[in-house]
Amino acid sequence: MSDAVVVENLVVAYGGAKAVDGISFSVAPGEHLTLLGPSGCGKTTSLRAVAGLERPASGHISVNGQAVFDEAGGIDVPPERRGLAMVFQSYAIWPHMNVAENVGFPFRARGIAADIARPAVAVALAMVGLTNFADRPATLLSGGQQQRVALARALAFGTKLVLFDEPLSNLDAQLRLQMREELADLRRRLGFAAIYVTHDQDEAFALSDRILLMRAGRIEQAGTPHELYTAPRTKFAAAFLGVRNILDARIDNGRAWLDDGTMLDVADSGPPGRAAIAFRPASVILGEGMPAIVERVLFAGDVVSVLLRSGANEITATARLDSGIAVGAKIAWRVALADCHVLRT
Amino acid sequence: MKVKAETVLASALLLLLLGLVAAPAFAVLRSAWDWVALGRVLGNVTVLGNTLLMGGLTTIFAVLIGGVLALVLVRIRTPGRGLLEALMLLPLYITPLLTAIAWSWIGSPRGGLLNLLALRLFGVTLIDLQGAGGVIFVASLAYAPVPFLLIAQAMRSMDPALEDSARVHGAGTWAAFARITLPLMRPAAYGAGVLVFVQTMGLFSIPAVLGVTGGFNVAATEIYRLLNTYPPRLAQAAAWGLILLAITVATVLAQNRLLAGRSYVTIGGKSFRPRLVEVGRLRWALAAGTWFYLGLAVGLPVATLIWASLVNFLTIDPALMAFDLRHFAYVIFVHPAAGLAAANSLMLGVLTATLIAMLALAIGWVVVRRRGTIPQLLDYLAMAPLAIPSVVLALGVLGTYAGLDIVPIYGTSAILLVAYAAHFLPIGVRASAAAMRQIHPELEDSARVSGAGLFGMLRYVVVPLTRPTLVAVWVLVFVLALQEVSASILLYTSRSTVLSVAMFDLWEAGNLSGLAALGVMQLAVTFAAIALLGRFRRQGIAA
Structure with missing residues (x-):
């Protein structure tokens, strides 16, 4: 089975400045990889490059064994055809749709009939505990509920790769802990691979199989949570990891x-x-x-x-x-x- | 590499705007490259002076009226503020051609209704609106709502804390207003001034009605005359176009220079509730003043128009008056061109509004969301018509498409559509770009990642979220296209005539009653469209 994601020598530049400066990593099927680092370290930019929302200057990205970006080969697959899902920091819940419409959108956007989508939407809503909210206008939900809608939408279509961009950072502390556990359970049950961006080391330690600690567009140190916790290799890594x-x-x-x-x-x-x-x-x-x-x-x-x-x-x-x-x-x-x-x- | 949908869209739009805006502007430059014509036009100091006088004074008065009314209705506890503010939009919905004609009936030195009345009662005439004074008077009334809207908006987006902090640090109410608020309103006032100046520099309708008979000729009426002599003097007309363009572009650049280097950032997309100032008894006088403005700009002209459409002929003698609908019957059933003109105008209104709404959506999205040379160019091109008087735009469209066989639109309604689209483009793009900026980009990203392509994303996310703005743009452009005069008068043919041209013809032919009836019908359609928008708004479809 091919890797869920392979990134090689990824460079993303804004004007002259390199936001991501030649990083490489891969994510095995079902693995949870976290990109950890302070703001401005390039972690979100890397994630968006994998999603196809940011155009890299050079490098290679493949998703589920298929090249989606390759500067040399002239490949740049648009986001909608990369076969992945994403949970955004702002949740990105469409205010003009109700909960079920939000969650069912990945089906509608791909032209899949509503009666095929309906059971999948119901399952996804049940997974996040929002079964009774299907017809609720999305704007009437609390932050935590919107977060669950975003999660259900990312899981409903059953993609093998889900990207998370600081998904819990807008929640209050208690809810964040609870969602962290639910997220871990869901991934264990569904077995999708995840790339997870956060600046919160506790979140990274709790959820990840592997962590890439990033600094100024490069990978400072990579390893399991245990390795990073016990043996930071640089001053920056040690200071950032507390x-x-x-x-x-x-x-x-x-x-x-x-x-x-x-x-x-x-x-x-x-x-x-x-x-x-x-x-x-x-x-x-x-x-x-x-x-x-x-x-x-x-x-x-x-x-x-x-x-x-x-x-x-x-x-x-x-x-x-x-x-x-x-x-x-x-x-x-x-x-x-x-x-x-x-x-x- | 496969070309991305975004790039295709942006390039297609660029191509369209090159034909719509850049080519006409270039055509004016090219056809005016005739030194003899340019010299003859520049030698006509009187007309140039008249044009600058009309543009300059109208701008000053309109900004003063608009600014004072904004202050009165937004910052002072004036009785009836809400209603008055809603009514301030009315002058925009009435073509200046009709206001000018109505005022000519009211205030021409001989035969003006007001003067006839005064002559009978007091033995003297009161006013003379024929000539520069009348033109500037009516134009100032007509254009004052533009500065009003922009300055009122600036007042609303100013954080009251800026004034509060001046008060806390020792400034009185008026000192705070003069030292803090007034300077912060400057960009809005300048912007509105430039907008009014550009439009009035190329103004045709009001001087054609109130100026020409009094010997007050301006650039637009000159251009019209030059093109309607035989043979048409194209080079001289284009030279006028070039001169107008040079003046308006220089004004826009000067405004940018004037505001450069200082921060006037009071707007964060946020709207505040401005603090209201109490002025005691004076408030009644302020309300009365606002009503007086509305009476002059709308009430009196519209009443005159309606009365003229119903009465057998214009007279002040009650014994001679008889009221019926014969003038309506005449323009609908007898007049050869009115029906065709109305049909053409409605069709053009619908097409222009639809085209602008679509372009506004597409260009607005590209300008707000994409980076690079093409989006930048699109932004400039879409905003450029703000600096081009519509009469110049019409000249350019004429120069570009007359004789261009691969785009055979000359002599058809399509050439009017091109001119209208170019002229109204900035209104649409500005509104839609502002609405687009309110949409969190992740709402769009999320749709893309969920499997929607560029157009699917636009359809499912951007269009529904900007629909209120797009509907409002549609209605506004429909209403404005229905009353457009300055460009239409240069581009129409007998088959593609429009309402405003038909009204101008009736005026030139002296058929005042028929004109009044046609004008009233145009107003009825306009207000029906606005009432419809109001209904949409209540249903939450439009903002």
Whole structure:
């Protein structure tokens, strides 16, 4: 079975600026790939290029084994003939149609008779829990319901590839969590491949089989959620993925030395020289190791967040609520060996 | 590479607009390249001066009237504001030809009804509307709604917080108005001024009725005379066209220069509820003033027209008056051209309105959604007629299609259709582009991804969502095409005559009663169309 999507050396340019600068990736059938990154990193542009809504400057795109864009071969298949579906950030629910008409549009647009479409529309509406809303004008729905209509429309026709452009970003926090779970369930049941664009790392971690972290039109790091979470390779990746502690260090002999002489054990140290080391607050072990001063203690729900100072370095750690750490106190700290990573660039 | 549907559409539209707008403009330039004719025309300082006087003063008065009325109806708590504002559209629906004729009956020095009445009662005549004063008076009344609409819209799209912040920082009501609001209205006022100026520079109907007999000739009446002498002096007519074009284009460019480099961004597509100013007793005077304007622009002329169509002949002596429908019977059953003219006008109105609605949809979409050279060119070409007086456009259409055998439209109604389409194009494209910008692009993307092609997407998404605007454009263009004079008068033949030409002929022949009857019928059709639009609106089909 051919890949759901193959993208090779994709470049999308606006005037002189390259919004997408030569990226390549593929999506296996049934796989959920997330394009993650800050705004302006080219993730939405890449997605729209796959959909055919943005014309790339060069590169190759194929969908379900068929070339849909190839600069060299002169191929540019319009969006309606790429055989995919898409959920838009704004939901893009047509205000002049009711719910059933919105969901049934992919059939109508392709000239498929209404009586063939009707059962598929009913199934799709049932999947998103909107069976009783079929005749409701789309404009009278809440944001969450519109989101479900958009989802039903994307699923009704049964395409093997569904594109998602920040679909949950306009929902409130609670609804977002709920929709995230429903989305994961639906994909498991229906088995479509997905390319999912988001700037929310939690969403990416929860939904993805694989994540491409993007920066300035290029892929910064690719991997499974677990790989990205535990082993970000660059400063940018570490910072974007919420690694609070990124410190300049000198690597020597499998160890990292901070400027003030603090020594830390690191995993996979690589060649000696200047580098950055990164570790999450939860990986800091308090009460043993090198000395530091407690600068600030913030209540953070389950734990307290502790800011330590060691020379010019600030280190964020977490501690139990009952640890009794006081501002100004001296405290020893170290990082679990496996959790302290050396970053290149 | 296979050519995309978008590219095909944009290229086809470009080709069409080249024939509709660019070729006529070029034809004027080319046929005016006759130094003798150009010299003779430029030597005619009086007519050039008259034209500039008419254009300039009408523009100033129309903007003043329109601006003051916008202030009165939008920013001041004037009694009856809602009704008055709706009525402000009326002058646009009545062809200036009819207003001018009605005013000539009311106010000509000898035989004008008002003067006859005054002569009988007080032994003196009151007014003389024959000549420059009368032309500018009637033209200012007729064109004031254009600045009114644009300035009122600008007032509505101004964030009241801009004024509030001036007040908080120490400015009084009038200081805030003078230092903040007034400057922010400047682009709208200039824009409206340029629009009125371009139209009045090529104005034919009003000076033909009120000016020529008083020796007040302007460019448009000159062009008409030059083309209707034997042999027709084409080169001189074209030279006039070129001069008008040079003046109007220079004006548009000057306006762009004037507004460049300063930000007047008060419009975010948002509409605000402007704060209303209380003026105490004065409000009654303001309302009365507005009613007075409407009376002069619409009430009195239309009443005169209706009265003239029913009375046996124009007289102020009640003893001699008799009322019946014989003039209507005459124009419908006896007059040789009126029936044909009415049929042609209705057909042209329907065709022009339909064509403009379709072009507005297609061009509006390309201009708003596509990037690149062709959409840019389309935008310029579609807006260019705003800078071309319709009489010049007609000259250009004549120059392009007379003798062009591969497009054999010369002498038929089709050449009128071409001129009308070019002339009304900006109205349609502007309105539809504005409506298009209100549509979230993802509504269109979503249709494409769902399997609709370009035309399917337009049909299922863009047309339904812009239908209110398109219907309004259709009705407006239908009404305006029905009253078009300046271009028709140069392009008609006996077989393709239209209502306004028939009315002008009746006026020249001195058949005032028949003219009044025909005018009343034209107004009836116009207001029927507008009433229909109102019904659509209530049903939610049109905005």
